[in-house]
Amino acid sequence: MKTKRTFLSILTLCIALLFTACSGKGTADTEKSQNTKTESGSKSADDSDSKLNDLYQQENQIFADHEDVWNKAFGMMSKSAADPNGNYADSLADTVESNKESFTDDELKTLTADIETIRKIEEQIAEIEKKNTGSDKTDQKNSSKDASPFKNFSGQDYDGNSVDESLFSKNAVTVINFWFTGCKPCVAELSKLNELNDAIKSMGGEVVGINTETFDGNKTAIKEAKTILEKQGAKYRNLSIDSSSDAGKYASDIMAFPTTILVDRNGNIVGDPMLGGIDNQDNYDTLMKQIQSVIDADSTKK
């Protein structure tokens, strides 16, 4: 009798542990998959890649640490003023310099201190990138081999205008939201996505919706999607794509909706897809941070 009871409790414990074990393994797996994604190219390029990533992350950390001030500064930054060949820190310093009067003394202090650290990081980045120009070429070859599903992109907006991969090249970051009309959480976040679109427009970003029911120009589905978008006040672009295209196949493989991904200027997917609506504030913040880092990476590349 007693042994049976212990057996029972052990079994329950095992089941409970199973779940925690799963989640533990989960994070490990994520790391692994991220590693495999970057594992193109030679080993040395890999090393410097991780070094570069690390440096970029350090920069982003600096921006995140003094988020309020930096967001203020980024708002004042004019795109054309940035010198593509100069140190990123210089353009930052210029911006701060020319808008001196709008910051308090404390804010200026943190900004100038941050800029100095960034300048050092940028110098390291430039050095690594110079070394890498050779291996970079092989890298690019590799990446074109396992091409992103958005490399040969084509689609139509709901008014029948054709769109190709220039959709991405115009913006530093394109937020692609996959949804379908019968999906309640997807519909629930449409208005928030519209807000996001307005927010990132000035930063060089755009939100694009892809409704999986509207594939292949399905007219009734487009009509339905249109009505729902209007009702939810979503004015950003929505596209209908071919189900047989690479992007269409990518969308068909999505197992949970809504899924939101970030695509950079070159049509490459950045980071892991985000599942769940951004009407949840945590999700919104996470996505916003990712968007910011893609934009930052884009402006440093220039």
Add this chain to the structure above:
Amino acid sequence: MDKKTKLLSKKVARIRGWIQAIATLLTNIHISNLLKGKIYQGKIKTVCVPGLNCYSCPAATGACPIGAFQAVIGSSRFKFSYYITGFFILLGVTLGRFICGFLCPFGWFQDLLHKIPGKKFSTARLKPLRYLKYIILIVFVILLPLFVTNSIGMGDPFFCKYICPQGVLEGAIPLSLGNTAIRSALGTLFSFKCLILITVVVLSILFYRPFCKWICPLGAIYSLFNKISFLNIKVEGSKCVGCNQCSKACKMDIDVCKTPNHPECIRCGACIKACPKDAIQYQFLGKTCPKKEQQQSTITNR
């Protein structure tokens, strides 16, 4: 002829576990998908399976009727699901809760759990809890998805979202194991439903089929047809000696002699096996009642 049927009934009851195993395999035929973390989405997925089997199980052959019913009721396009209601009536009238005893994967899961040795408790005193499943059916499957909707008339599948342990067992756990993105999206709702699953698992070891008796809305629907279903159980009064072995053997707490086709009967055949006089047997469109046969022919003529 008569003797043959009796033997057959006992034979069928004896191999019930194997029939359940085969039924579970057939309703989850795409086993390789379990490793990929991908859901089969082909044409056959639009067909409902008889038992409670989550649509989101990567291996699932078809859709769960309860899930599909809620999805249709909760969608903004339709208010009532004729297809699935017809499906319920068809299966209810032909098989009744035979489905619970022989075809339902979650029923089998509970049967297997109950085989784990330990102290077993009778549910005879907990009979009032049986009515809980009808409340769950009306409130969570019908009323809440129908009336708790957003601005454009979309409701949540409340039973699937907040209660169903089969969804966690077959859907959430295998999907999140095979799919990094889904794993990263798991939150408190997942933990809550894992808790429900663990509770059901523990209760299933202590009691016989607690989920079927008290919670399952699908069983509640089929139970409404149990008295009139073509496949039913017959007790031959002339052979019965009133030993009550059948009622003692019944794990669903039914007085078999009085009400062989009680709504709670899952046609498991425990009584058939237990009867020393071979007085109990399955019958389909009972050869002993030609009236029903006539009714059937008029129905098919229409």
